[in-house]
Amino acid sequence: MPAAIPIATYRLQLSADFKFDAAAAVVPYLRTLGITHLYASPFLKARKGSTHGYDITDHTQFNPELGGEAGFERLSAVLKKHDLGLILDFVPNHVGVHFADNPWWLDVLEWGQASPHAVSFDIDWELLPYRARGGVLLPIIGSSYGQALEQGELELRYDAGEGSFSAWYFEHRLPIAPERYSDILRTTIKEAGVEESATGKAILELASRYQGPRRPNRKEAPAFKAELKAIAEGAEIIARGIDAYRAGPDRPRQTLALHHLLERQHYKLGHWRLASSDINYRRFFDVNSLAGLRVEDADTFEATHRLVKRLIGEGKLQGLRLDHIDGLRDPAQYFQRLRRLIRGAQEDDTRPFYVVIEKILGADEKLRTFSGVHGTTGYEWMSTITQVLVEGNGLEPLDEIFRQISSQSPKLEPILKEAKRRVLETLLTSEFTVLTRLLARIASGHYSTRDYSADSLRQALELYVLHFPVYRTYLTSSGPTVHDRTLISQTIEKARADWFAADEGIFDFLRDTLTMDLIKPGRAAHSAPRVCRFALKVQQFTGPMMAKSLEDTTFYRYHRLLALNEVGGDPSAKALSVDAFHRAMRTRAREWPHGMTATATHDTKRGEDARARIMALSEIPGEWSSAVGRWKLLNAPHLVIDGEMRAPSATFEYMLYQALLGAWQAGDDSFLERMQAYALKAAREGKEETSWLNPHEAYENGVNTFLARILDRSISAEFLSSLETLAQRLSLLGALNSLSQVTLKVTMPGVPDFYQGTELWDFSLVDPDNRRPVDFGERTRVLASLETPDWDRLVQDWPSGHLKLAWTRHLLKLRTELSDVFTSGDYQPLEVSGPHRDHVIAFARHNRRDAAIVVATRRFEAFSDGGRAWPRPESYDASLNIMGYTVEGFADTGSSKLGLSDLLRHLPVLVVKASYDGGLS
Numbered sequence: 045m046p047a048a049i050p051i052a053t054y055r056l057q058l059s060a061d062f063k064f065d066a067a068a069a070v071v072p073y074l075r076t077l078g079i080t081h082l083y084a085s086p087f088l089k090a091r092k093g094s095t096h097g098y099d100i101t102d103h104t105q106f107n108p109e110l111g112g113e114a115g116f117e118r119l120s121a122v123l124k125k126h127d128l129g130l131i132l133d134f135v136p137n138h139v140g141v142h143f144a145d146n147p148w149w150l151d152v153l154e155w156g157q158a159s160p161h162a163v164s165f166d167i168d169w170e171l172l173p174y175r176a177r178g179g180v181l182l183p184i185i186g187s188s189y190g191q192a193l194e195q196g197e198l199e200l201r202y203d204a205g206e207g208s209f210s211a212w213y214f215e216h217r218l219p220i221a222p223e224r225y226s227d228i229l230r231t232t233i234k235e236a237g238v239e240e241s242a243t244g245k246a247i248l249e250l251a252s253r254y255q256g257p258r259r260p261n262r263k264e265a266p267a268f269k270a271e272l273k274a275i276a277e278g279a280e281i282i283a284r285g286i287d288a289y290r291a292g293p294d295r296p297r298q299t300l301a302l303h304h305l306l307e308r309q310h311y312k313l314g315h316w317r318l319a320s321s322d323i324n325y326r327r328f329f330d331v332n333s334l335a336g337l338r339v340e341d342a343d344t345f346e347a348t349h350r351l352v353k354r355l356i357g358e359g360k361l362q363g364l365r366l367d368h369i370d371g372l373r374d375p376a377q378y379f380q381r382l383r384r385l386i387r388g389a390q391e392d393d394t395r396p397f398y399v400v401i402e403k404i405l406g407a408d409e410k411l412r413t414f415s416g417v418h419g420t421t422g423y424e425w426m427s428t429i430t431q432v433l434v435e436g437n438g439l440e441p442l443d444e445i446f447r448q449i450s451s452q453s454p455k456l457e458p459i460l461k462e463a464k465r466r467v468l469e470t471l472l473t474s475e476f477t478v479l480t481r482l483l484a485r486i487a488s489g490h491y492s493t494r495d496y497s498a499d500s501l502r503q504a505l506e507l508y509v510l511h512f513p514v515y516r517t518y519l520t521s522s523g524p525t526v527h528d529r530t531l532i533s534q535t536i537e538k539a540r541a542d543w544f545a546a547d548e549g550i551f552d553f554l555r556d557t558l559t560m561d562l563i564k565p566g567r568a569a570h571s572a573p574r575v576c577r578f579a580l581k582v583q584q585f586t587g588p589m590m591a592k593s594l595e596d597t598t599f600y601r602y603h604r605l606l607a608l609n610e611v612g613g614d615p616s617a618k619a620l621s622v623d624a625f626h627r628a629m630r631t632r633a634r635e636w637p638h639g640m641t642a643t644a645t646h647d648t649k650r651g652e653d654a655r656a657r658i659m660a661l662s663e664i665p666g667e668w669s670s671a672v673g674r675w676k677l678l679n680a681p682h683l684v685i686d687g688e689m690r691a692p693s694a695t696f697e698y699m700l701y702q703a704l705l706g707a708w709q710a711g712d713d714s715f716l717e718r719m720q721a722y723a724l725k726a727a728r729e730g731k732e733e734t735s736w737l738n739p740h741e742a743y744e745n746g747v748n749t750f751l752a753r754i755l756d757r758s759i760s761a762e763f764l765s766s767l768e769t770l771a772q773r774l775s776l777l778g779a780l781n782s783l784s785q786v787t788l789k790v791t792m793p794g795v796p797d798f799y800q801g802t803e804l805w806d807f808s809l810v811d812p813d814n815r816r817p818v819d820f821g822e823r824t825r826v827l828a829s830l831e832t833p834d835w836d837r838l839v840q841d842w843p844s845g846h847l848k849l850a851w852t853r854h855l856l857k858l859r860t861e862l863s864d865v866f867t868s869g870d871y872q873p874l875e876v877s878g879p880h881r882d883h884v885i886a887f888a889r890h891n892r893r894d895a896a897i898v899v900a901t902r903r904f905e906a907f908s909d910g911g912r913a914w915p916r917p918e919s920y921d922a923s924l925n926i927m928g929y930t931v932e933g934f935a936d937t938g939s940s941k942l943g944l945s946d947l948l949r950h951l952p953v954l955v956v957k958a959s960y961d962g963g964l965s
Contacts, residue, residue: 046129046362048396049418049638049867050081052790052856053131053797057085057646057815058107059095064115068122073824078856081129081363081398083797085646087116088351091140091333095815096646097133098367099140099334102147103348120360129362131398134352136345136378137371138328141335142184144217149335152180154219156310158262164344166326166336166584168478182311183319183332184216193299196292198313200228200302202282207273211306213313221309222265223258225272226251228305232285243277250275320737323474328371329588330471336584340373345381356389356397363398365421370403370516370587373580376414377520383416400640404591404612406514411636419639422797423612426642428620428628429788430607430659432885433781433902436619438662439605445669446604450695454604456616463597464510464589466731471592475585480505482578486557490568496550504550507539508558515587521576524559532558558582599649600730603699606706607658611647619662622885626873629887633793633871641794643785644802644814651806651814652799653848654706656785657771657778661702663905671770672701678763682753684746691746692723693733699726700751707807708771716755720748722809773911777904779805779842780915780952783851784885784900787953790855791889791898793871803852804845827853835950839914851951858955864891877941878922883907884944886924888958895960897931899924899944901952915952920944928962 054074056067067082074082086097089105097107106113123130141149148161156162157169157178169178185192192198192213199212200220209220209228220228229251238244250271254260260268272278291299306313314322319332326336339345355361364382369375379399387393396418403420405411411420443454452459468476483505484498512535517528524532536555540547556562560579563572599609602616609615620628632639644652661668676697684691692700703722709715724744727734734740754760782805790796799806801818804826808814830850838847859866869891876884885900901907907915924947927940933956934942947954 046080046127047863047867048362049398050129050131050363050795051859051863051867052079053081053083053640053795054079055083055085055645055797055799057800058087058097058110060093060109061817063109064111064119068119070820071119071122071126071128073820073827075126075128076827077803077853078860079128079798080860081131082123083131083363083365084133086133086135086367088135091143091145094140095812098135098138098328100135100138101140101145103139104351106351129398130360131363131365132352132355132361133365133367135367136337136339136348137368138334138336140333142182142333143215150217150219153182153309153311154221155262156221163341164338164347166338168324171324171478171481179309180311180325181314181318181323182216182218183314183316183323184213185313185315188315189313192313193291193303194293196290196295198291198302198306200286200289200305202279202286204273204279204282207269207271211302211309218306218309218311218313220305222260222268224305224308225260225268226254228286228289229272229282231288231301232282234285235288236281236285238281238285241281243275243281246275247272247278247281317737319474320470321473321477324478326475326584328368329592336371338373339378342381345378349382349385353385353389356386357391359391363400366399366401368587369401371584373584374520375518376412379414379416386416398638404515404595407614407617409514411639412518419636419794421645422640422642422794423610423645425632425639425789425792425794426610426644426648427608427613427617428625429641429643429785430610430613430655431617431620432622432625432788433656433784434605434607434619434659435662435903435905436621438665439619441665441669442604442662445665445672446602446695446698449672449698450603454616456598456602456614459602460594460598461510463601463731464593467589467592467597468506468509470731470735470737472585472589475588476506476509479578479581479585482574482581483554483557486562486570486574486578487553489571489574492568493553493570496553500545500550501554503545504539504543504554507542508535508554509586509589511535511538511542512586512590515590516583517586519560519579519583521580523561529559596729597731600699600726601695601732603695603702605658605662606650606699606702607655607661610649610655611645622882623873625885626871626887629792629871630873633869637793637868639794640797641789641792642797642799643789644799644806645797646799646811646815648799648814649810650703650706651808652785652802653778653782653805654807654809656781657774657807658702658706659781660774660777660905660911661705663777663903664910667770667910671766672698674766675701675763678766679750679754679760682750682760684749686742686746689733689743689746691733691743692727692750696723696727696730696733696747697750703809704767705771705774707809708767708775709807710768716752718809718813719751719755722813723747723751725810775843775911776908776914777911779847780904780908781902782848783951783953784902786848786852787855787898787900787955788885790852790859791866791887791896791955796856796859798852803849805843805848823849839950842914851953855955858896858957862889862891862894862896862957865889865894865896869894875925876922876944877925878944880920880922880944883920884922884924888926888929888960890929890958890960893959893961895929895958897924897926897929897954897956897958899947899954901944901948904952907952915948917945917948920948926958929958929960932957932959 087107087110088100089102089107090097091099106116151161152159167180201212202209211218229247233244233247289302291302328334372378386397399417400419400421401417405424446454480502483501487493487496536551540551558579562570563575595611608617728736733743757764826846833850838850869889872888874886876886883901883903887898889896907919922944923941925941
């Protein structure tokens with residue numbers, strides 16, 4: 045049986061091109077590598093053709109495109125045979141909607157608020173603009189609604205197999221409310237001219253039996269549809285008569301008839317751009333086709349977790365990674381329910397079940413404790429590793445380079461604030477409008493606050509959101525914690541300082557609404573349900589707001605050093621000292637020893653080894669500045685200039701040079717295409733010269749042209765020669781950084797997670813580039829050849845990546861042999877002395893007498909001739925104090941100090957078994 049706490053996890057991206065059987069074929073390789081738990085991307089039924097699985101349409105079924113339940117059972121059997129556990133990336137927050145494949149969503153469209161599934165979606169039914177009756181906006185039309193209607197793109201169809209009517213817009217099914225069936229049937233019979241036929245009379249008689257408002261109702265509808273379906277020749281007649289609703293050019297009567305029918309549904313069709321201003325269902329971020337789930341509803345929770353509960357009970361699932369927990373209304377309640385579900389499903393409810401959460405922590409933000417949660421998926425530790433490896437003395441010169449190129453301050457806050465404004469004005473305007481309307485209703489509900497205008501409330505709430513520093517608070521219906529109350533009050537004061545109109549208590553009102561103090565006993569009688577709804581919905585809004593503003597906007601505007609522009613990180617961060625790193629690790633060993641440690645995920649902005657290369661720019665800022673200056677001159681003729689437009693912009697050009705160095709691979713025939721795809725995404729995410737909502741085609745074409753020109757050796761030979769020279773040096777420095785990076789990941793407190801394929805060099809760019817197929821055949825062959833590694837030969841052949849794979853296997857082998865040491869052992873910093881002590885991160889992990897000594901070096905420019913030669917052992921002038929430990933393989937000289945030149949014989953890193961006797965009797 046797999047260990048309850050993983051020794052190491054390996055993330056696989058499942059898709060129609062990599063199914064359950066393909067994953068099963070990889071399991072023996074993972075076992076040999078040292079992995080104990082397969083960590084799978086979502087594998088529940090998702091939208092057809094999904095490349096990621098997050099657009100789930102049915103939580104109760106396996107994805108048929110992955111092989112369905114039979115394929116899963118085959119994978120499960122192979123995992124059991126090789127004693128590997130399974131961790132599922134589970135999505136409780138949202139589902140895929142629109143199209144024609146989500147039964148819950150289709151039922152809501154058909155029945156509106158009468159649908160039993162309506163409570164599962166976070167829909168503000170009464171907030172649909174210019175609509176007398178409640179409904180949900182469907183922003184699915186590619187043109188204006190009127191144009192789509194008049195062009196005949198909206199079509200009413202009858203499904204003879206179901207006895208049902210639906211409108212269709214291309215692949216989108218729009219069920220017609222059954223209460224309109226009688227009108228449709230009378231119209232179609234008249235249009236077909238068969239009122240006196242037996243079939244016509246039978247249909248009309250059926251329609252007459254269900255006249256009246258809201259008929260047939262939900263209880264009557266199945267019988268109605270069954271009768272309609274059973275009428276002989278009914279389908280043929282309805283198919284003829286439905287021409288009365290066939291809209292199109294030169295068909296004004298039919299177009300109007302279809303319009304009137306559609307206006308009487310539980311939904312309103314609209315242009316897709318309306319989503320940014322008028323949408324009234326909660327989405328996942330700004331993705332219209334992903335609707336938020338109200339998993340706080342007990343029935344919704346039970347239905348969406350039914351299959352997961354079964355798999356836990358059958359022993360086929362050993363862990364969960366919970367996606368986007370900040371989207372949940374009440375995460376604390378959710379995790380309490382989940383823990384009860386897990387305990388109820390397990391045969392042995394005393395055995396830990398591994399649960400980690402996708403949670404982005406802000407600077408200095410501590411992870412909240414949730415029931416049964418072992419930690420996060422490790423974004424913050426990725427950032428910690430980068431910060432301790434980067435050269436702090438080089439960051440200030442990089443600040444100045446960025447200042448000169450961008451003509452703006454390297455301070456992050458103004459750039460982030462401007463990004464937030466852009467997101468508020470475009471992507472998340474709808475969600476913000478829902479909040480401001482609700483806040484205005486609260487204010488107007490009592491005479492003491494009714495004078496706060498809707499516009500003033502909107503401006504005050506906007507300032508609060510702009511200054512809110514983290515992803516969310518964690519209020520429950522009983523109110524805020526002391527920490528959250530302080531956070532809200534501090535943000536309110538920052539917002540108040542930015543307010544230039546008369547205050548008159550508006551910020552006190554906003555604070556008391558956010559903390560729910562407004563409904564405390566003795567206060568004015570405001571609507572408690574509305575206040576609670578507002579306070580809890582704001583929490584669900586600030587998370588997406590920060591994600592879209594920071595990760596998906598600011599990271600593509602702030603280009604000081606791209607290695608720091610990573611999910612869970614701070615682009616403006618300073619370097620982390622070794623002492624600060626040790627303090628963080630001791631805290632983690634005490635508080636969150638079993639959370640994941642990641643260095644690459646499906647969401648990272650670039651591959652872990654591309655990031656390691658870019659880190660090295662902090663070691664050569666002067667040379668980097670000179671190179672950029674030269675490249676700008678060489679490539680000036682290749683810029684695309686059209687009036688005021690410069691493609692790429694100066695700051696974007698600077699970003700591209702870093703990205704090129706990080707991803708550079710000589711001989712990659714797809715490199716230009718990959719870089720152009722990356723540049724397009726980066727430019728649109730940055731939302732400056734172009735965007736997803738409003739693409740600037742000329743600018744985008746200009747960037748593509750620029751890249752094509754500078755990567756064409758026939759016209760840019762001098763630039764490419766210079767780029768390659770620097771890339772070669774950064775490749776070596778990056779490889780050395782990578783060895784330290786993987787060493788820290790595997791040995792520091794936490795569970796190391798490996799993203800598919802990254803055991804060889806990973807120079808990928810942001811998704812979808814980092815989701816390309818992985819050659820597991822090659823990795824299996826290489827791993828088989830590394831049973832007894834020849835480290836000297838591997839060092840000589842370091843560009844192949846075989847060295848990284850061999851070192852990873854060595855680390856995981858030791859981690860397996862010393863599983864108690866790394867899973868639950870103490871963390872003890874080791875003293876390093878000598879001139880090069882600041883280049884060394886050394887610590888011990890120990891559990892009773894078993895121990896491991898870890899040495900990772902950093903800032904390699906001085907030891908490698910600026911990245912021109914592999915460091916020699918004698919380069920390191922430092923000693924390691926191992927008092928209390930006896931190190932395997934090193935003679936006991938009676939001294940407690942070991943020279944690094946003796947320890948680092950082959951590689952600039954070391955992990956070795958030891959025994960611990962310090963403090964033990």
